[in-house]
Amino acid sequence: MLRTLRQQHDRFPLNAPFRIARGVKMAADVVTVTIAEGEVIGRGEAVPYPRYGESVASALAAIEEVRALVEQGASREALLHALPAGAARNALDCALWDLEARLSGRDVAEMIGRSPLMPVATALTIAIDTPAAMADAAGAAGDVPLLKVKVDALDPRAQILAVRTAAPGPALIVDPNESWNRDLVEEIQETLVEARVALLEQPVPAGDDAWLEGFAPAVPICADESIHVLEDLRAVARRYQVVNVKLDKAGGLTAALDVAREARALGLGLMTGCMVSSSLSIAPALHLAAMSDFVDLDGPLWLQTDRPGGISEAGGFIHPPAAGFWGTR
Template sequence: MHLSVREDVFPIAGRFTIARGSKTEAHVIYAELRDQGRTGHGESVPYARYGESIVQALADIEQVRPRIEGGLSFSDLHDLLPAGAARNAIDCALWDLNAKLTGIPAWKTAGLRRLDPLKTAYTLSLDTPEAMGAQAAANARRPLLKLKIGGPDDIDRVEAVRQHAPKARLIVDGNEGLSFDDLTRLAPDLKALGVQLIEQPLKVSEDEQLLGYTSPVALCADESLHTRMDLDRCARLYSCVNIKLDKTGGLTEALALKAEAQAAGLGIMVGCMVATSLSMAPAMLVAQGADFVDLDGPLLLARDREHGLEITGSILHPPAPELWG
């Protein structure tokens, strides 16, 4: 087996802003595994919030190149690399390569009965209330909008979005930007505005304050949840979890995490970083039947990969084999 791995850069349509900052490009890792004349593809996004970088992730993969090229199972890879972007790129490439070698689609290998189209959320970048209202107006027909907020005084941004998109379901993503007092003050107002989910309102280091708190809007763990190791703790604090392949370290762990989270009675959200269709394709397997799907990465880009997902409005169609799986 031969491994190729590199950094790819894709321009974002405009500027993407969250509480931690802005960016105009998506920097991703692209991994390619070739064996017996077949090629498997994988993509991931190292995230600075988790201490990751493109340079370090590529170095981590290079360090274990001999083991990868010597052939390995999904469980071998789990032991070889920690959860995160480096492992995600290789894990997804292995899934794709296996599909190409066996002729069995990845969704069948994952135990699914079929792979259905999905309705994804569309993310509104953090901006002034007027600008976010304009974004909402331009996307008012989308069934689910996700708002990035940056602090305790952002209720006016949510109000502007609701005014310009009165029929859309709303998710608010705090990206760890609120205090517990902020949350308890804002949650009733967010409920009144029809917000259905609040993602990661508090810093991971502070979210134990959620223990015993009954929020009028469902709370979803994002930064607090990476793998199954975090699940017991999150189940005490949140009613929903956001599963991202870049956090779990690939599709293999993501599927296992989803199964255990559902068994624990938690709601399921499947999310993404800003990335191309190649990152979304494997996540679509995890997102089958999820309560909230947030796989809008390609919709935020000015240019996608070749053979990218067919997207009709907010509907993601299953990937072509040329892309993945």
């Protein structure tokens, strides 16, 4: 049976400005794909990211280029060769997972040989602000397992210590989003230890990280912008201790699972991350989260209104979406 493909741009206003070292976001702009086979519909969502040369328009155009292939029944594996890694392929891949699950009457967890999804601890993000404002945000988060502290290069020590003082309990991930240089990374090691930071995420630009091969960090360093696809892993494994696998970077759950499995085989720690998005992006990522050491999937919590039936959060734990939302019967 032939399929019908539809794609559209959806925008979700945020409930507060999302500030990172790279800029400020006020809304999540996503690409939503639906693939129908008869009366059965699969959905997928992706977030085109300007950091990687993507836009909503370019993602929609890329999807349009493979419309005939998809509507004629292309598999997820065929898409790996038809499109490069990125948001467009992610939206299509996830829609096909959802469609296959509904057509077969199986959950995606069953399809990949894993147990049903359970609640998982996620990082709650403290966006860049003054140290006092960041301390207030950390204190308001309450007694949660994990906080992610967005910092820049202006005064990261004050930002980190302010959050730690206000929130003495949670594990901390510090994320400069490539805004630091080598000197700052070396200088701040003592602060990271003092603040009991569990993970430092992509401190320097992806193109300026070769020196990490000879560096012995006081806390593990996680690759984010430096890791997209399988071919990146060998170099990354010499420079980082953990990798952040995101569906939008890998180009879908199919490729992301391959990256995660190979990362484990290389002895790397695993983190599952996301862009600011709706729960339709998070639902497939939860299958990666189930095998990860660190989880950062709080994107929908920044939205004024999420998609109905999406994830919920309580006490720093994400609860899976309602049955039938994505990848389930």
